[in-house]
Amino acid sequence: MKGGIGKRATPRPRTYLTIGYDDKDWAKRHGARWDKERKRWYVLGEVSEMLLPYIDSLMGGQSLKEVPEEERQEARARATAARAKPLLRTPPPDDAQADFFVPGVWDVAAKDNRGIMDVAVFRLSKKYPRANSVMTHNLPDGGHVRVASGPDGMASIWDYDIVLMGVSHLTEAMNRYRAGLGEKPGRSFRPHVSEILKFCRQSDGGRQYEAVEAALRRLKQTTVEIVRRQRGKDGRPLRVTEGAGLINDYKAVSHEDSGRVTSVEIELPKWLYAAVVEAEHPEVLTMHPNYFLMTPGLGRFVYRLARVAAGKGEARWSFRLIHERSGSPDAFKKSSAAIRELIKANELPEYDLAEEPGQDGPILVMRFRGSFPTSSTEKAGP
Known part of the structure; x- marks a missing residue:
């Protein structure tokens, strides 16, 4: 305060919202407050883009009861589209540089026997770590996929990019081996962290190196159990259960003074290795490189x-x-x-x-x- 008298801050405007009972906790997390006198929800100052579709003014001054449900949905859709973030992030500055060691992007399809591409074996949100939790997907044959996490949280779909890198290197190595141009690959691969970041189209800076080590911990702790129901040779019903981590073991080497990770060694799980190396016709699918830019x-x-x-x-x-x-x-x-x-x-x-x-x-x-x-x-x- 200068001159003994300070200027009173300009009061922030109130924006009133129409929030249903089931959405109240979610609205609170995004800044909504409850006006006890008017018995309505509101936001002080700038409205979070998550709450834009619920602004009363989008209804043109009409009360909620006067507006048909279809028009309310259209108004909310217009508001959301007006502030929608782009689906693809901007590539890092050195992204366009040619790199002989970056392979094409592959993933294990295994549509019929593993069933992991059409269910999430990882969390899709960065906000909720889901430590020590279980996620279960029921399958059409009566079986299920059970995903369990450890104390450091469930692996995210972004952590899984490291698994995609392992599959991609394994696929490229097997293509060379089948063509007589190289040796049969093992289950372990040893990329430099900068190679991981380049493969995932991430910038090489900030805390990205530490993030790689944290991702490896979550991948190691996240286990996938697949239960299938099938018939034995004698016709009797069988229940087959298989379980494994998203990766097996890993080793990270870092500078002790800075903590900066330089290289890692990752061992891929047996089922993934078998799907690429031992199968007569490997069930792998190419992935578009822009997959890594999707936010x-x-x-x-x-x-x-x-x-x-x-x-x-x-x-x-x-x-x-x-x-x-x-x-x-x-x-x-x-x-x-x-x-x-x-x-x-x-x-x-x-x-x-x-x-x-x-x-x-x-x-x-x-x-x-x-x-x-x-x-x-x-x-x-x-």
Whole structure:
């Protein structure tokens, strides 16, 4: 305060919101407050983009009861689209430099026997670490996929980029081996941290090196158990259970004075190694490099789903099934809104997205760009 008298701060404006009972806790986390006198929700000052669709003024001054539900949804969609973040982040400055050691991007498809590309074996949110938690996905054959995390949290879909790097190097090495141009690869690979960051299209600076070591811990602690039901040779029903971590062991080498990680050694799990090396016809799929630039975890999951379900054609999955298979802790309503944001942005690598009505709710149509539309009678899921 100068001159003995300070200027009174300009009061921040109140923006009133229409928030349903089920959304009140979520609204609080994004800055909403409760006006006891008016018995309405409001925000002081700037409104979080997550709350933009709930602003009363979007209704043109009408009370909520006077506005049809369809118009309310359209108004919220316009507000969300107006402030929507781009789906793809900007590549790092040195991203365009050619690097002989960066392979193409591959992932293990294993659509029929492992079933990990159409379920989330990782968390899709950076906000919720989900330490010491369990996520279960039920499968059509009566089995299930159970994902369990450790004390450092569940591996995220961004942590899984390191697994993709392992699969990609393994695939490239096996291609050379089958062509007689190299030795058969082992389960361990030893990349420099800068190579990991370049493969994942991340900048080489800040705390990225420490982030790699933390990601390895979560990948090691996250285990996937797959339970399948099948018939034995004598016709008797069998229950087959397999379990493994997303990676086996790892070793990180860092400078003691700075803590900066320089190199790591990662051992891939047996099932993943077998799928690439021992299979007569390896079930691997190419992944678009822009996958690593995608910022929403759900967007990454939908792209993976499109690769295994649609391929070079088209596939349809219900919003409900995507919500269940993604393992999202959010309510179905929020997941549906997030899917519609992906559709509006239409920036998914290789695939166009559309929504169409279904008997049991909305359907997401995933269509490879350049393919022709097919009949809408396809199944809404696997």
